[in-house]
Amino acid sequence: xxxxxxxxxxxxxxxxxxxGISNLAITSSTKVIAAPDxxxxxxxQLRQSLIKSTDKKITTNMxxxxxxxxxxxxxxxxxxxxxxxxxxxNVLTGYAEESAISDSTFRTQQRTFISLxxxxxxxxxxxxxxxxxxxxxxxxxGGKDVVQLRPSRQETDAIKRKRTKxxxxxxxxxxxxxVGPWAKYNEAxxxxxxxxxxxxxxxxxxxxxxxxxxxxxxxxKEYLDVNTGGIGKETTEFHGSQLRxxxxxxxxxxxxxxxxxxxxxxxxxxNYIPKKLVHTWKGHTKPITALRFFPGSGHxxxxxxxxxKAKIWDVYHDRELLRxxxxxxxxxxxxxxxxxxxxxxTASYDRYMKLxxxxxxxxxxxxxxxxxxxxxxxxxxxxxxxxxVAGMSDKKIIQFDTRxxxxxxxYDHHLGPVNTITFVDENRRFITTSDDKSLRxxxxxxxxxxxxxxxxxxxxxxxxxxxxxxxxxxxxxxxNQVVVYAATDKFRQNRKKAFRGHNNAGYAIDVxxxxxGQFLMSGDSGGFLCFWDWKTCKMYHxxxxxxxxVVAAQWHPQESSKVASAGLDNVIKFWD
Numbered sequence: 218x219x220x221x222x223x224x225x226x227x228x229x230x231x232x233x234x235x236x237g238i239s240n241l242a243i244t245s246s247t248k249v250i251a252a253p254d255x256x257x258x259x260x261x262q263l264r265q266s267l268i269k270s271t272d273k274k275i276t277t278n279m280x281x282x283x284x285x286x287x288x289x290x291x292x293x294x295x296x297x298x299x300x301x302x303x304x305x306x307n308v309l310t311g312y313a314e315e316s317a318i319s320d321s322t323f324r325t326q327q328r329t330f331i332s333l334x335x336x337x338x339x340x341x342x343x344x345x346x347x348x349x350x351x352x353x354x355x356x357x358x359g360g361k362d363v364v365q366l367r368p369s370r371q372e373t374d375a376i377k378r379k380r381t382k383x384x385x386x387x388x389x390x391x392x393x394x395x396v397g398p399w400a401k402y403n404e405a406x407x408x409x410x411x412x413x414x415x416x417x418x419x420x421x422x423x424x425x426x427x428x429x430x431x432x433x434x435x436x437x438k439e440y441l442d443v444n445t446g447g448i449g450k451e452t453t454e455f456h457g458s459q460l461r462x463x464x465x466x467x468x469x470x471x472x473x474x475x476x477x478x479x480x481x482x483x484x485x486x487x488n489y490i491p492k493k494l495v496h497t498w499k500g501h502t503k504p505i506t507a508l509r510f511f512p513g514s515g516h517x518x519x520x521x522x523x524x525x526k527a528k529i530w531d532v533y534h535d536r537e538l539l540r541x542x543x544x545x546x547x548x549x550x551x552x553x554x555x556x557x558x559x560x561x562x563t564a565s566y567d568r569y570m571k572l573x574x575x576x577x578x579x580x581x582x583x584x585x586x587x588x589x590x591x592x593x594x595x596x597x598x599x600x601x602x603x604x605x606v607a608g609m610s611d612k613k614i615i616q617f618d619t620r621x622x623x624x625x626x627x628y629d630h631h632l633g634p635v636n637t638i639t640f641v642d643e644n645r646r647f648i649t650t651s652d653d654k655s656l657r658x659x660x661x662x663x664x665x666x667x668x669x670x671x672x673x674x675x676x677x678x679x680x681x682x683x684x685x686x687x688x689x690x691x692x693x694x695x696x697n698q699v700v701v702y703a704a705t706d707k708f709r710q711n712r713k714k715a716f717r718g719h720n721n722a723g724y725a726i727d728v729x730x731x732x733x734g735q736f737l738m739s740g741d742s743g744g745f746l747c748f749w750d751w752k753t754c755k756m757y758h759x760x761x762x763x764x765x766x767v768v769a770a771q772w773h774p775q776e777s778s779k780v781a782s783a784g785l786d787n788v789i790k791f792w793d
Contacts, residue, residue, distance in 0.1 A: 329362040337362075376402075389585060451544035451571065453578025457537055468531065468539050469559070469576045471514040475533060479514040479775050484685050488731040489778040490748045490758045491792035498530050498789040500538050505783035507551055508727075508769040512558045515774040517575075518781060519561060520789055521549035527563050529575065530789070532773075540578050544571055555595050556602055564590035570607060572619055584617050586624070591634055596661070598644040606647065608635025614649060616662075628664045630657060636725070637681040639690050641704035648690060648708065650678040656692075658708050668708045679725040684751075685734045689714075693728045697721055699739060699749075718756045719747045727770045729780075738780060740767030746782055746792070762790060 307313060330336035335350035348355045358366065368376070379402045384395040461467055471479050503523035510532075511517035517539070518530045527542040527549060547566035554561045560581065564570045570584040570593060589610040596604045604625060606616050614628035614635055633652030640647045641658075646667070648658050654675045658668035676695035683690050687704060689711065694700045699716040703709050719741040726740040736757070737749045744763040749756050765785040773779040776793075783789045 325362050325364050332363055333358055335360075389587065451542075451580035453543065454541045455539065455578070456541065457531070457539045458535060467576055468517065468529075471516055472533055477775060479516055481775065483513075483774050484732045484734065486733065486777055488733045488735055488772075490736060491778045491780055492760075493793060494790055495779070495793045496536050496791040498536070498538070498791070499787070500528055500530075500541075501526070501787045501789075503548070504785040504787060505769055505789060506549055508771045508781050508783055508789065509552055509554055509561070510771055510774055510781070512554050512556060513774065515776070517558075518789070519552055519554065519575075520769075520783065521552045521563060522787070523548035525549060525565065525567075527552060527561075527573070532791070536791075542573055542578055544573075544580055545569065550590060551592050553593050553595055553605075556597060556599065562593050562595070562605060564593045564607065570617075582619055582622050584622060586611075586613075586615055588613075591636060592638050594638045594640065594647075596644060597640055601644075601661075606638055608638055608649060608651075610634045612651070612653075614638065614659075626662055626664055628659055628666075630664075630666050630669075631655070633677075636677065636679045637692070639681045639683055639704075641683065641687065641690065643687075648681075648702070648704070650681065650692060652677050656702065656708070670702075670708065670710070680728050682728045682730050682737075684730055685732055691716075691728055691730060691737060693721055693726055693739065695722060699728055699737065714754055716749045716754055716756075718749075718759070719745065724766050724768055726766070726768050729770055729772045731772050732774055738770055738772060740770045740782065740784065742766040744784070746770060746780070762792070763788070 326336040330350055333351070334354045335348050335352070337347050338349045348360060381396075381400045381402070382393070383397055383400050385393050386395045386397075388394045457468065462470075498518075498520075501520065501522040501524055505520055505522045507521045509519045511519070516532050518532050519527065520530065521527045525543075525545040525547055529539050529542075531537050531539055542563070545563065545565035545567050549563050549565045551564045552561060554575075559575055561573055561575055562570060563573065566589055568585050568587060568589055570590050571580050572582040572584075573580055584607075586609060590607045591610060592608040594606055596602060596606070603619050604616060605619065606614055606628075608614050612629065612631045612633055612635065614631070615624055616626035616628070617623070618625050628649075631649065631651040631653055632655070635649055635651050637650045638647055639649075640661075644661070646658055646660055648656060650656050653671075654677050655669065655671035656675075656678070657666040657670075659666055678692035678694050678700070680693040681690055683704065689701050690704050692700050692702065697717065697720050701711040701714040703711060716737055716739070719739055720743055721739070721741065724740075724742050726742070728737065728739045730737050730751070735751055737751055739747050739749075740762075741747055741759075744761055744765055744767060745759050746762040746767060747756060748758045762782050763784045763786050767782050767784040769781075769783040771781050773781070779791065779793045781789060781791050
């Protein structure tokens, strides 16, 4: 657009020749058009085209034809007849459609399928067969689910009357002892039932179990059979070639005909790292839980296992199995010798702790609180050696007197099951750790902790070993390292000492220190035995000791380079 002959408004210069610009003729192509470009389409149509398929509101009035118009765009390939076989996948295994079924109905059908092998399928009702799974089981049970097969109230009452009494919770053994929800079904109680309960359908199974015959010992006490659970009857069996030698001495006598003096002062020689396998002991049928050398001399080795047995082995001479101690009905969790080695304690998942005579195999005393003992330790003080402490599963530490079989003291401050008990400070104090990821120090006999350590970075410490100097305690921590705490007044962690390089997560793996205090040894979940230098915390050596996790490892108290290890492969190995 061009403005033609835009001259001045001055009248004096109105002449055509005064502007210097020639007049141009105005044609049709030079018309001025000031109106904007306006679309002639229906504005309602434009607003309709802006509506999205996901919109839930329409701000304009639309005709019926517009509302019922077909959706513009390509057809869904998954809905076409030729592509019916191509399933849409909204889960990894296919396409899952929502169904109007309640949670209780679904759980009932799920339990029915797990128990009976069939379940209802609503999509198959039209075909006349509404069950999927084992059709023979459908016919056998009449297509009923687990809720419909539940016995009636009368049948339930009849079954309950067949059950023996639960007993008194205050009685642990003997007549009317507490058995709780594990009470058996006695056939004798069914004789007093009414006649209508005796009229049962033929072929229906009798819901009862015979009770085992009790075992009565010489003292007149009644115990349950070992195979059926309970306290069990204590027995022992000697396996050695001869019980006594030519001088009438048993295996308790420390041998004198060896190249090594087994009565010298512990720690008075230099230790070395073992390199080869010397001997293998086989006799346990289940994983081994603990190993203990005979105190002082180490000429005997005591072992406990998940087969509910404790065994003692000869370390020198024939290296044979000497004696088996039977008396627990469940796996043995821990064992410990007294100072002289004449007696030892066993703790088991059957909730009992038993004191045994090492030489004769006789069970001297039984102790229980009704809870599972995890760790047991004699008081090393000669004046209090008749007492021991046990860390229980109910967060308590119980102090027993072996002379009276009574509880002397109870330490109850932990928030989880107790894992370790270590006597320190000339046996005047002891340190405990627990699943509550804390460490507590106690004065012996005083049920109030003198030190409590619980930091956010701490893990559960499952095994412990006291350094021969008595100044430190090494703990197997759950974060794949061995940490060290001072055994003195402050009980602080030594941050400079941390032993890493092994895996222990998920297992209660033993840790032990050489008698001269130079090396630290630990098992490994991968089957290794690991050795570190105590001063530098560097790993010296690591070798394969088992195909499975090595959970028990003990350093010989007299030999310079001999250790014993055991694990989940039921085998004890002796290394040199």
